[in-house]
Amino acid sequence: MLPGGCPVCLETAQEYVASRKQFGKPLGALQATQFKLADMATDLRASRLMVHSAADALDNKLPSATGAAAMAKRFATDTCYSVVDQALQLHGGYGYLRDYPIERYLRDLRVHSILEGTNEIMRVIAAREMQRGNIA
DSSP states (O other), X not given: OOSSHHHHHHHHHHHHHHHOEETTEEGGGSHHHHHHHHHHHHHHHHHHHHHHHHHHHHHTTOTTHHHHHHXXXXXXXXXXXHXXXXXXXXXXGGGGSTTSTHHHHHHXXXXXXXXXXOHHHHHHHHHHHHHTXXXX
């Protein structure tokens, strides 16, 4: 996996649910857990694709670059926080313990929706670019 708080927490959650047993079997054997992990991985992939698409638009000096970057930043930061929050949920109370990296990532990743323009400002930028016809 690529480095970063979100993929690290997803991987940590996968490892944890594979080893933690409840109801006589690993948590990872439960369909609800599998669905949650699949959704987390899907959201992470979608975030990466949006960021790569925005970077490509910027590299190619496309008129859609500003809006694409605003949407990617908003989506990726919200998604990463959500994935880490879900990873913490899969750990239960252990997720809050400093023995597990998730509690630190939860605090660290939250700030990304505030820094370099809040996600509310990213929405304003995306809406403005839509009104200008730069985003389909």
